[in-house]
Every structure is written in C-alpha cells, then in structure tokens.
Amino acid sequence: MHVLAKAKSPLSFITDSVLDLNAINFWLQKVNPLWSSNKALGKVVQKDTAAEGMVSLTIQVNRHFKFGQAGQHHPVFAVVDGIRYERTYSLTKLDAQHVLLTVKTLQGGKVSTWLAERAQAGDLVEFGAPFGDMVIHAMNQPLVLLAAGSGITPMLSLLKDMAKQNQLKDQPVHLMYWVKKQSDAAFVERFEKLASKHPAFSYQIFYTQEDVADSRLNASHVEQLTDVEKSTVYACGPSGFVSIAEQLFSHAQSFKSEAFSMSLMANDDIGFVNVTLTQSNKVLSIPKGQSILVALEQQNIKPKHGCRMGICNKCACNKAEGSTKNMVNGAQNTEPGNLLKICVNSAQSDLVIDL
Structure with a gap:
C-alpha cells in the first residue's frame, strides 16, 4: 500500500507562512515602519529640549500600543549599536496616536544617551505593557x-x-x-x-x-x-x-x-552562599552583598528582568527558603514563600528560589 502525501491547500500554505511572525513583520515594515502583526511600535516624529540634558520625544504609536493610565510606566525597547536593551519610562499621552517620552541623559546610560543624543525623527522603539499603581482615582481630598x-x-x-x-x-x-x-x-x-x-x-x-x-x-x-x-x-x-x-x-x-x-545602602557583607534554582535544577555559589540578579548573570544564568530597580516586578520569583536583604532600604526577609525581587535583594543565607 502506498501512502500518498497530502498536498497542502493554499490556505494551509498561507497559515504556515503567517506563523513566521518575524518574517511577516520584516515585510510589513518595508511598506510602513510602524506596521507589525503583533508588536507595539513607535516612531520618533519630533525631538525637543525639555531642560538641561533632558529631551522630550514625540512618538507616533501603532495600533498595538496600549495606552496606560496617567502616571504608569512602560517598558521601552531600543536597539543601540546592534544590541537590544529594555528600560522603563513614564509616558504622557498627547492624543490617540502620539505619546511624549521625556528622558534625561544618565552617565554611562546606553539607552538614555541614545534617546537623548542620537535618536532622530524616523527612529523606532518598541513598547511593552504599562504597569504601576501611582495613578489618580476619583478623589476629593487634597x-x-x-x-x-x-x-x-x-x-x-x-x-x-x-x-x-x-x-x-x-x-x-x-x-x-x-x-x-x-x-x-x-x-x-x-x-x-x-x-x-x-x-x-x-x-x-x-x-x-x-x-x-x-x-x-x-x-x-x-x-x-x-x-x-x-x-x-x-x-x-x-x-x-x-x-x-x-x-x-x-x-x-x-x-x-x-x-x-537605586541609592544603595552601604553593604559590608562578605562570603558566599548557595542558591538552588528549582526550575533548572542547579545549585550555584553566589556572593553575599550583591544583587541576586547580577550574581546569576555573572554565572551565565539569564533570569527574566526589566527595570533592574524593583519597580516592574518582572524579575520577581517565589523564595521557598532562605534569608535576603533589600539593598535599597536594608529590610531583611527570612520568611519562606515570599515573592522576591532579585534585582534589589541580596542573599544572606543559602536560598531556594523558583527559577
């Protein structure tokens, strides 16, 4: 008995092609830089000086962009010298198609320097979903x-x-x-x-x-x-x-x-502790007094992260066991089963975390 291969219908061929979103986005952006099948993109259309060392970029956004509430932040993804970086900025809604991104140059800041000094009209950035709870609700009090x-x-x-x-x-x-x-x-x-x-x-x-x-x-x-x-x-x-x-x-x-x-507190912790990563089944030795995120990155572990300042919660994971110290305010946490922001916490004892 011969098994006959079923020929693909034109619809199946199109469906399989559409699944390659990167290819689709590539060709869409050849027609219009803001066109995308799934990405929230923005194009710089105007650049103004807001203050000394600070610029305001007027950015036109596409249909995938999700406007946050006033006061919230957006992850902003920019490609600088071929490397994709993520940073967090507060945006101001101007109208249904434009937002204002104001950024101050930070010494050594790759993204802030690129946005403030090198970004020009026509350059693209990508946005993530808005977050943050510093928003205004209906209130009567001062x-x-x-x-x-x-x-x-x-x-x-x-x-x-x-x-x-x-x-x-x-x-x-x-x-x-x-x-x-x-x-x-x-x-x-x-x-x-x-x-x-x-x-x-x-x-x-x-x-x-x-x-x-x-x-x-x-x-x-x-x-x-x-x-x-x-x-x-x-x-x-x-x-x-x-x-x-x-x-x-x-x-x-x-x-x-x-x-x-972050204004980090003085830290004189010395020595090393073991951290067990339950998802990857690894045990690593990391230094006390250093952020857990940085310590893991130095051993070629790449946890999910965003702002690196304890705001966006992208790096937060469950801590099953161990003691940690917040590097911003010095607060220690010895309780099991807590959500741990690894970007702003250091290990004080052996840890078991859900990574």
Missing part, C-alpha cells in the same frame, strides 16, 4: 505631588490627565519639584499655564545648587502644607528622595511612590 529630577515626568502625565478630566477645577493639588539648577527644571511653562487656568493648582520649584540654594526635602516643607492628614501624597525620584518623603509624610491619609534609580 493631592500633594513630590518630584525630584526626572521624577517630574509621571507628574506631568497625571496633571495633564486631571486637567482633561476637569479634576483640577475644585480639587486642591500642590506640586513640589526639586532640581539642581534652574536650567534643569522641565515643563515650567506647562505648570505656569495650569496654575493660571486652575486656581486650585499650585506649584513650587526648589533649586538645590544655585548660588542661593534651596534646601532639599525636609520637615519644613511639610509644615508649609495644610491638611496633610487628609491629603494623598505621591512621590517620584531617586530612592533616597522617595525614602525621605515616605518618612516625612507618614501621617498623610495615603502615600504612593516610585523610585526611578
């Missing part, structure tokens, strides 16, 4: 926004959305914004216009390195405010700034924060 440096970007998004939703009409909102020098302050004209149009909105900018320097965030700034106990407070900036804000506003009705860079 709102205090605390920002340092590029922590101002989610605040702009929040304020723009509140103005659009008419929430700035009656709800008291006060923005306090810290930068080094006047040339570092971004979006000042936007805040001036909001304040002139909405009497319930006010703002202050503090310059900490001018000849007549303003003080960094301290208790005197809290004393300037009224009804803190009835206020919702949002803070965004370096982790040291956010940590101080959390202490000073512990009596606020509600406090939410996000830190965009």
Whole structure:
C-alpha cells in the first residue's frame, strides 16, 4: 500500500507562512515602519529640549500600543549599536496616536544617551505593557505631588490627565519639584499655564545648587502644607528622595511612590552562599552583598528582568527558603514563600528560589 502525501491547500500554505511572525513583520515594515502583526511600535516624529540634558520625544504609536493610565510606566525597547536593551519610562499621552517620552541623559546610560543624543525623527522603539499603581482615582481630598529630577515626568502625565478630566477645577493639588539648577527644571511653562487656568493648582520649584540654594526635602516643607492628614501624597525620584518623603509624610491619609534609580545602602557583607534554582535544577555559589540578579548573570544564568530597580516586578520569583536583604532600604526577609525581587535583594543565607 502506498501512502500518498497530502498536498497542502493554499490556505494551509498561507497559515504556515503567517506563523513566521518575524518574517511577516520584516515585510510589513518595508511598506510602513510602524506596521507589525503583533508588536507595539513607535516612531520618533519630533525631538525637543525639555531642560538641561533632558529631551522630550514625540512618538507616533501603532495600533498595538496600549495606552496606560496617567502616571504608569512602560517598558521601552531600543536597539543601540546592534544590541537590544529594555528600560522603563513614564509616558504622557498627547492624543490617540502620539505619546511624549521625556528622558534625561544618565552617565554611562546606553539607552538614555541614545534617546537623548542620537535618536532622530524616523527612529523606532518598541513598547511593552504599562504597569504601576501611582495613578489618580476619583478623589476629593487634597493631592500633594513630590518630584525630584526626572521624577517630574509621571507628574506631568497625571496633571495633564486631571486637567482633561476637569479634576483640577475644585480639587486642591500642590506640586513640589526639586532640581539642581534652574536650567534643569522641565515643563515650567506647562505648570505656569495650569496654575493660571486652575486656581486650585499650585506649584513650587526648589533649586538645590544655585548660588542661593534651596534646601532639599525636609520637615519644613511639610509644615508649609495644610491638611496633610487628609491629603494623598505621591512621590517620584531617586530612592533616597522617595525614602525621605515616605518618612516625612507618614501621617498623610495615603502615600504612593516610585523610585526611578537605586541609592544603595552601604553593604559590608562578605562570603558566599548557595542558591538552588528549582526550575533548572542547579545549585550555584553566589556572593553575599550583591544583587541576586547580577550574581546569576555573572554565572551565565539569564533570569527574566526589566527595570533592574524593583519597580516592574518582572524579575520577581517565589523564595521557598532562605534569608535576603533589600539593598535599597536594608529590610531583611527570612520568611519562606515570599515573592522576591532579585534585582534589589541580596542573599544572606543559602536560598531556594523558583527559577
């Protein structure tokens, strides 16, 4: 008996071809750079200076892009010198097809330097799904926004959305914004216009390195405010700034924060511990005092990760056994069965983690 091979129908051929999404995307983007079968892509259409060392990129997005809520962050994927990197940025929605990405150049930052200095109109970036809970819900109580440096970007998004939703009409909102020098302050004209149009909105900018320097965030700034106990407070900036804000506003009705860079605590831990990876069935020796993510990467283990700052939770995994220390705030965790962010925690004892 002969077995006859069944000829593929034209539909089957097309189906098999479509399954190669990379090939489909390649040819789609030959026609239009923003066309894709599955990727959220954006094209730079305008580049403006926002402040000293800071630029705002107006980006046109395709139909796969998912707009987040004001104040949320997006993973941003960029190819720099042939290598694909992922970083996290807060975006501001401009209209149904455009977002504003504002970025400050960081010393040694490959993606921030590329975006701020090298990206031009026509360049493409890819986006991931939005995340973060520093968003505005319907509320009547006063709102205090605390920002340092590029922590101002989610605040702009929040304020723009509140103005659009008419929430700035009656709800008291006060923005306090810290930068080094006047040339570092971004979006000042936007805040001036909001304040002139909405009497319930006010703002202050503090310059900490001018000849007549303003003080960094301290208790005197809290004393300037009224009804803190009835206020919702949002803070965004370096982790040291956010940590101080959390202490000073512990009596606020509600406090939410996000830190965009880590200020690591001094760490004198020495020695090595064993970490057991249950999924890959490996046991490795890693140093104490170093982030678990970095330690694993140095041994050619590539865990899933995103922001590397403890924000996005992509690197979080279950810790079955062992003790860890948070490298940002020094908190130790010895309890089993906890979710562990390996980018901002170091091992204090032998560990068993679900990787």
